[in-house]
Amino acid sequence: MPQTGEERCVICQEAITNPICPDCLHREIEQWLLDKNKSLVPKLRSYTWIFGMFRHEGTGCVICGSDMQVCAHCYCSDIHELLRDELGQEDADDFLFSFNFELDREAG
Ligand SMILES: [Zn+2]
Numbered sequence: 001m002p003q004t005g006e007e008r009c010v011i012c013q014e015a016i017t018n019p020i021c022p023d024c025l026h027r028e029i030e031q032w033l034l035d036k037n038k039s040l041v042p043k044l045r046s047y048t049w050i051f052g053m054f055r056h057e058g059t060g061c062v063i064c065g066s067d068m069q070v071c072a073h074c075y076c077s078d079i080h081e082l083l084r085d086e087l088g089q090e091d092a093d094d095f096l097f098s099f100n101f102e103l104d105r106e107a108g
């Protein structure tokens with residue numbers, strides 16, 4: 001059962017230590033994507049919209065103050081999965097480098 005009083009990501013159940021909401025991350029990633037592959041921007045937008053549905057009372061984003069319940073790690077790793085094949089290996093690696101929200105951390 002989830003503990004009350006501690007905000008956890010609804011996907012990975014980790015405490016949200018770096019609260020940046022999907023909307024704010026989306027803006028950063030969209031800018032990056034405009035450089036790399038504009039045609040993927042609509043796909044990114046529709047995916048971020050899905051993440052918006054997770055939003056309810058939880059942790060406030062450090063940038064815009066919106067409530068959020070999905071950590072930056074889960075959002076970025078899902079976007080990476082979503083775009084990886086179409087970006088190609090080189091740009092997918094650049095994504096990880098540019099949006100490295102502990103995506104390469106060891107489990108545990
Ligand atoms: Zn998470």
Ligand SMILES: [Zn+2]
Nearest residue numbers: 021024061064
């Ligand atoms: Zn935000």
